[in-house]
Amino acid sequence: MRAERINKKAWDRVYREDGNVFRERPQEGMPQAVRLFEKNGVKRVLDLGCGTGRHLVYLAKHHFDVYGIDIAEHGVKLSQEWLRAEGLRAELKVGDIYKKLPYADDFFGAIISVRTLHHGKIGWIRGLVAEMVRVLEPGGFIFITVKRHVPLKYVPKDRRFDIRYIAPRTYVILGGRERGLPHYRFNEDLLRRTFKDFQVLKLWTDRMNHFCLLGRLRKESPP
Ligand SMILES: C[S@@+](CC[C@H](N)C(=O)[O-])C[C@H]1O[C@@H](n2cnc3c(N)ncnc32)[C@H](O)[C@@H]1O
Numbered sequence: 001m002r003a004e005r006i007n008k009k010a011w012d013r014v015y016r017e018d019g020n021v022f023r024e025r026p027q028e029g030m031p032q033a034v035r036l037f038e039k040n041g042v043k044r045v046l047d048l049g050c051g052t053g054r055h056l057v058y059l060a061k062h063h064f065d066v067y068g069i070d071i072a073e074h075g076v077k078l079s080q081e082w083l084r085a086e087g088l089r090a091e092l093k094v095g096d097i098y099k100k101l102p103y104a105d106d107f108f109g110a111i112i113s114v115r116t117l118h119h120g121k122i123g124w125i126r127g128l129v130a131e132m133v134r135v136l137e138p139g140g141f142i143f144i145t146v147k148r149h150v151p152l153k154y155v156p157k158d159r160r161f162d163i164r165y166i167a168p169r170t171y172v173i174l175g176g177r178e179r180g181l182p183h184y185r186f187n188e189d190l191l192r193r194t195f196k197d198f199q200v201l202k203l204w205t206d207r208m209n210h211f212c213l214l215g216r217l218r219k220e221s222p223p
Pocket of ligand 1: 007011022023027048049050051052053054055069070071072075095096097098113114115116119
């Protein structure tokens, strides 16, 4: 099944049923990433899977030129409303991040993506990473977080749902808020291999049990 079909339906339902979810403060490590971007003179920042906009607002408040893309139309609408209410702006698109990204080569100084990239099969994720390399300028930065697999016995009982494998290391949850959503099971080695084009500046696990990777693109500047 195409990513667009699985994710669009499931995420639109999340935002229509639950409204402004993920509206808590920015992701752990985001202030550090932003300081790094500022120190290195980054201008344009892209948020892949921007959701309801908590990082768009945060980045716009730090005076970056902010771009966001998300497959859930309703999420993008909520982001737009929040930015407007704050008197801020960002270039937003509704789109599938596992397709060719709708931006020019070398366009961004940094890309962030929080709790999003693991919602696909590994082939889609690798294609997306190649696109990130294309749209990032040489030496550009990334700050991404992906879910770390937790054995079922450590998941609280009220959040234990059946899962169905749809591809190697990739399952769909069959209940709860995330029902119908694909999850790829990263481990540290697979994450490092997937982002082999990036120098890893920092890699850690946050309080929500997500890997957080701050990295810098090794792409050469054109002669
Ligand atoms: C857990 S939410 C995180 C939202 C936001 N990054 C945050 O931290 O508040 C994951 C987001 O990824 C988006 N998403 C999932 N698959 C996508 C895809 N194929 N293309 C674009 N966005 C996608 C969802 O619509 C959702 O808004």
